Amino acid sequence: MPPWLQLMLDSLLPLLRAGLIFTIPLTLLSFSLGLALGLLTAVVRLFGPKPLVAVARFYVWVIRGTPLLVQLFVIFYGLPSLGILLDAFPAALIGFTLNIGAYTSEIIRAVISSVPRGQWEAAYSIGxxxxxxxxxTILPQAARVAVPPLSNTFISLVKDTSLAAAITVPELFQTAQRIVATTYEPLILYIEAALLYLALSSVLSSLQVRLEKRFARYGGFLEART
Incomplete structure (x- = not known):
């Protein structure tokens, strides 16, 4: 067996373990919390009082206007100067949640705004x-439109979790870096890590297509009823 293939086989289990223990949980938790934050932010921007609207706009402006890596560094390396000490995983979770919340809020705000005003009036007319x-009424219709962009955001988040390696979270990419430090084979290990990210993204893309088809059928059912 070629040495490079043996190295890939030997490192596969540690990389998969890091993905299962850190990468996937970080992705799921960050996206779930970020989606909830995004929904709250979108609702505030659309229907909230002006002071809260200003706060929500400022939050979205700051997060969308600064790099994710810088945000992670501010949380993990910057906050300790204020006496706020966070372990690597919670710091990454906070950073990714805030980032996802800002981006999903814009998606949710757009899809809620796209629902015709007549749907509100119809809902109010029946009490x-x-x-x-x-x-x-509104969120079920908006969800159908939101599935593609939110799915893309989720898939991007899977890849973006590799940035957590910069703040010492032992996820998939940092595990690859640690193996490189002992084997001195960066090309092989980084290609292997890239292939694992590619495989995970491909599976999620396939699930996204199925989810979109299901929501399309649901949307056709709603249109048939109306």
Whole structure:
């Protein structure tokens, strides 16, 4: 067996373990929390009082206007100067959550705004409150439109978690870096890490297509009913 292939086989288990223990949980937690934050931010920007709208706009402006890596460094290396000490994984989780929240808020705000005003009026005409109209009428329609961009954001997040290596989170990419430090074979290990990210992204892309088809059928059902 060629030495390079043996090296890839030997390093495969540590890389997979790092992905299962750190990369995937970090992705799922960050996206879930970020999506909730994004929904809250979008609702505030669309329907909130002016002071809260200004705060939400400032938050989105700052996060979208600065690099994710810089944000992670500010949280992990900068906050200790203020006496706020965070372990690497919580710091990464906070950083990715804030980042995803800003980007998903713009997606959610756009899709909610795309729902025709007549849908609000129809909901109010049958006695729904604002929250009921949002939950039962507006969000289900907006979700169908939001699936593609939110799925793309999720897939991008999987790859962006490699930036957590810069703040010492032992995820997939940093594990590859540690193996490189002992084997002195950067090309082989980094290609292997790239292939694992590619495989995961390909699986998620396939799931995205299926999810979009399901929502398209659901959308056709709604249109048929109306």
């Amino acid at each position: 729904m409150s604002w929250s009921q109209a949002m939950r039962r």
